[in-house]
Amino acid sequence: MANIFIGGAWPYANGSLHLGRVASLLPGDVLARYFRAKGDNVLYVSGSDCHGTPVAVQAIREGVEPGHIAGHYHREFADGFKQLGFTYDLYTRTDQRFHHEVVQELFRKLLEQGYLYSRTVQQTYCETDARFLPDRYVEGICPVCAKQARGDQCDHCSTLLDPADLLERTCGICGNPPVERPTEHYYFALSRFQNELAGYASQAAAGWRENAVQLTRRYLEEGLRDRAATRDLSWGVDVPLPGFEHKKIYVWIEAVSGYLSASKQWASETGGRWEPFWLDGERDITAYYVHGKDNVPFHTLIWPAFLLGAGGLHLPDRIISCEYMTLEGKKFSTSRNWAVWLPYMLSRYEPDSIRYFLIANGPEKRILIFRGGNSFTATTENCSAPSATS
Template sequence: MKNKPKNILVCVAWPYVNGPPHLGHIAGMSIPADIFARYNRLIGNNVAMVSGSDMHGTPVTLLANDLGVTPEEISKKYHDIWSKSLKEMNFQYDLYTHTHTENHMKIVKDIFQILLEKKLLEIREQLMPFSVTENIFLSDRLVEGECPNGDNDKARGDQCDVCGRTLDPTDLGNIRSKRDGSIPEFRKTSHFFLRLSKLENEIRDWLQSKKDWRQNVKNQSLSFINEGLKDRAITRDLSWGVDIPVDGWEEKKIYVWFEAVLGYLSATVELFKNTKNPEMWKEFWEDENSESYYFQGKDNIPFHAIILPAILLGVENKNLPTEVVANEYLNFSGKEFSKSRNWAVWLPDFLEKYSADSLRYYLTSIMPETSDSDFTWEGYVSSNNNELVANLGNFIHRILTMSHKNFDGKIPKFESESESTKEIIERCNNAIKEVGTSISKRRFREALNNLMALSKFGNQFLDKNEPWKKMKENKNEAGEILGQSIIIINAISCILEPFLPESSQKLQKILFGETINEWELILPKPGTPFEKPMPLFEKLDEEVVLEENRNSLDE
């Protein structure tokens, strides 16, 4: 008997839409989230996978100013590009929205009001950097300087990317404007502060209760707590963003780090808004048996392991994250991805030339789960040719081609009760279980390795029994081997779906005439016709790939 379905909320980090997506954006967030969501759907859970474009970030405003257009125009342009690329990667979002919807802005303002009523927000004066040359207050991301830890002289006014610490502009040494290099003055301005210090003990207790979190996430979060949480301003002197729902504050906006983390809630509400059950969002946010997983880069740890829980504790009756699944960084040929230096592999460009599944495979195999990893074009080609084509694709294509050609396009007869068949069935069922366990524990590289181990087992079984030699001597014996091998292929077609959905669907249509969407082994029926197979994966020429992408290796 199957367990009662769970409600699983899969939350994927919201990107700034000041440019197209590059591979670093999706490697640690979208890919693991999609694998996890697809697996949970296959085992019968109710899944809501949500995200969207962060339209109110300072990078959006900066780009709009440089191009002489409005922030709304530039964010809409890149939101559409992001949406298209994510669909082409076959990421199965239930909703990919953005932060400039009426729904999102209303929910943010409602939560602001609740926190204000509960005295978790208060007005304070604050010193903020002011550009004398431009006559404007500079937001946190418009200034940089030395981190107080002394390990980075280009820390932003909101965070140091080296140590991960959240900062205020006043924390920086030798502060300067990123716009023109000038040294700003610090002037007084009034803002609303979120009183994190009042929630410190509750957040600490909650974090300490998390036994299964990745150690880097838990340790970093607790280190921030143990230093003492500082109250943080959640408004800024900006003209683009969510309005502050208080009279007299029309010239300022709610700051992006506060409103963006509420996008998961507003997106879930939006997802069910026009359905038969618009209150269904509460099943994911207020049912204590529901689970929520937040897929992020490591730079987002404090915002999702401290800031968001603080807001939710203040609002009350909202589930805190089951886990913040934060990955390290994906680099490109030994250096960090960089929009400003154009050191990147842009996802739209990649998908014009190569398959989504080949990229999903490679990025999963090098996923930066516990340390930074590196994308190289040589590694991508090797992954495609030596693993997808030579291991997985070769095994599947050899078996299905030989069976189709020699057995009238039908699955060969095999003895389902023989010891060898039972051993293969057990091996396949174990593989399905192992892959599922690894995914459920958010160990995606381990899960992929377990999948490829089954393919390797299939190749070894085939090479040991050599059905091509037996075909002339004893066709029935050859058919037995091929039929048993198709059991392995059926298992692969099942566990392939979360990782390479397009390839899984192609394979299932060959085998079953349709996609089956089941997380279990379906035994092949001897004599059942199946489609003439075509190779699932194409070999790449490394010289051609390197030549095609030589420009991406020039800064």
């Protein structure tokens, strides 16, 4: 009997789920049902990403605490997944003590192993809002494709960015040009894993979708860069070090660590064992990670680097990375309020009809949705149905 771990990406709790997010996560439930039917030992986990910058900024706009926003959408997500028949063994959330402790433990381990180091850097600061800006809320022109981008990643060409890379930068909250101010942060030495990750990717890529293979190859060819591991934020997981009390662990570290924290939480709550799904000494482990195209580097490079740095933990085997869903030619986006929302669809269609449409059509390449009056119709281009073993 094989041990099958399935991790579904953690949606930001800053707005309702849209069909693009559901489409990217649904293959995980198909896999879980398939392997349980085979008699395998399955652990299927996910949760709401309650700490990200989108949550904090949404709270600012509504004049409430971030926990209020996160709690509201977490409950909505959990109910939506339940209505759709998702069979998570645990669907949890990141803004709770159990998750914080696991993330801080991993942070300390990486520090002890020498993979985290501190340095003073110039970080983007908005004088109008009197705050350091998280990378996602610095906007400008991508230096690679010359299209509008955010300071963490370009949605058009998938380049991983730093805010300093952007041209014509503006604050994503107020729209004014930001300045640079010095601040001390910890950085994760991702570059030290270049050769090891290249070897890993060359072997594991046989179990990945083509978009994951191509994007990962591109990042490796460009050369991996060290990435900030902490940020000047008020909402998130505390940095467990003296002198950093007012800083938080960067959400891109924290969110992917949720796969491990959710597994340990499941074991704690049920009396089960998380070790058979995670420890390299265990036999017959296959780990599936199910997410959208925008999350590829975090699952094929950054999360494997954390696991290698911590030591003894099983790396991803299968990367199920769905393509984007578009509405009238533009990519779905919660922060830009451009999508077809799950609550809307559930109020009008049976859950099994929604599941069937999304599974039958992809979006392995692309689903195009057109809006006319009060109705929605969809067409597909070069799509293929997800496979339980792809």
